[in-house]
Ligand SMILES: *[C@@H]1O[C@H](CO)[C@@H](O)[C@H](O)[C@H]1NC(C)=O
Ligand SMILES: *[C@@H]1O[C@H](CO)[C@@H](O)[C@H](O)[C@H]1NC(C)=O
């Protein structure tokens with residue numbers, strides 16, 4: 325069954341790819357600059373992809389990264405990204421020949437809309453309730469996207485706007501905060517048994533489904549997702565229940581696992597339901613787990629302890645100190661040797677490695693599929 329469907333997807337891919345080549349050569353004859361432009365990138369989700377939207381909202385400082393040492397390696401100033409440098413989405417934009425995609429809330433970015441916009445917000449979940457009041461939730465992100473869509477139609481006309489929207493890639497990282505946040509507030513009551521767990525996952529996936537369908541209705545066709553990492557083994561989660569002595573918080577990891585199953589099924593189903601829907605799902609869970617368990621295989625030295633933070637695994641969220649509840653923190657010498665930058669986020673080095681795999685890992689390798697990001701940008 326699984327075999328048949330992957331063969332089917334392979335053929336589907338061949339068919340789509342050859343039609344897209346034909347379409348391209350036809351366009352080539354007309355040689356219009358705009359048609360040669362790279363497909364746009366619209367970014368949704370949480371702190372794995374937030375390039376600075378939270379700099380412009382009222383949030384507790386837990387939801388912002390616009391202070392040193394965030395940004396210390398690549399940008400050499402804090403941009404609001406939760407890393408020492410660039411995020412996965414920054415690398416994807418680079419590989420797609422796009423400039424850095426600006427945060428939607430950054431003033432005066434409209435002239436860049438043609439290349440895409442970043443709506444992601446640190447702390448955001450698929451549920452409105454997740455860290456409510458401190459984040460731009462997915463629903464609001466969708467609302468912002470609709471503003472950009474009308475702007476494009478108004479400025480460029482329906483036909484050209486439609487082309488930009490249908491060629492664009494819609495990249496998502498969402499869900500982690502829906503599963504993490506109840507534990508951050510030490511609220512284990514929400515998630516006590518497997519039947520309430522799958523109900524909760526169903527609600528998260530239900531909300532995500534609605535957002536995907538609305539983008540599809542607006543003309544969006546190419547969707548890219550990362551599945552959820554093994555959240556319970558993040559430095560910030562291992563220290564939550566002191567009696568666990570630093571073991572991974574298995575309740576969160578099992579929610580992430582349930583979510584990943586449901587996400588794969590959702591995308592497989594949407595692909596059958598929605599005409600022209602194309603997608604890519606990256607197995608972030610296994611790719612990051614590899615690096616956490618075998619850092620030296622990937623040119624890294626430390627897979628458990630964060631570069632920046634306090635206490636065991638530097639799991640206490642305190643990187644940058646001054647504006648946070650815990651002011652004292654340690655900072656490693658060389659973030660390039662670490663998987664984790666702070667207690668919940670990855671270093672630029674790991675973001676880059678993951679983005680490279682998303683971009684062009686073979687699609688028959690269980691790393692990414694049915695398309696990799698390179699395919700997804702190229703097809704029409
Ligand atoms: C943020 O909070 C301040 C003070 O409460 C308020 O004046 C300002 O309008 C708020 N900004 C936003 C974007 O909500
Ligand atoms: C814990 O979560 C449950 C379910 O969402 C909620 O009813 C309850 O008020 C929460 N308790 C605390 C202390 O936040």
Ligand SMILES: *[C@@H]1O[C@H](CO)[C@@H](O)[C@H](O)[C@H]1NC(C)=O
Nearest residue numbers: 516517518519520521523524
């Ligand atoms: C488990 O969760 C379900 C759904 O929320 C609930 O109806 C049931 O009472 C729970 N069982 C136990 C043993 O708590």
Ligand SMILES: *[C@@H]1O[C@H](CO)[C@@H](O)[C@H](O)[C@H]1NC(C)=O
Nearest residue numbers: 451452453526527530531534
């Ligand atoms: C979306 O989430 C809300 C809670 O924020 C829930 O009540 C609703 O049922 C969810 N919608 C879907 C379609 O699952």
